[in-house]
Amino acid sequence: MCPLKDWGCPAAQRQPSWRLLSSHSTSAGEVEYCRCTCDALVVLCEGEVAAFTPR
Numbered sequence: 001m002c003p004l005k006d007w008g009c010p011a012a013q014r015q016p017s018w019r020l021l022s023s024h025s026t027s028a029g030e031v032e033y034c035r036c037t038c039d040a041l042v043v044l045c046e047g048e049v050a051a052f053t054p055r
């Protein structure tokens with residue numbers, strides 16, 4: 001189950017399908033920007049969802 005469902009992702013994927021856009025090492029840790037199949041922007045910090053921006 002897509003963990004983003006709790007964040008309001010409308011895709012409700014059985015298997016999350018994110019495309020990694022970019023990743024950066026910051027003082028807060030590894031930050032990754034991904035694009036969900038629903039076109040939402042997902043920001044991961046240390047592997048945890050830090051932000052979810054619906055299209």
Ligand SMILES: [Zn+2]
Pocket residue numbers: 004009010011012036037038039040
């Ligand atoms: Zn989504």
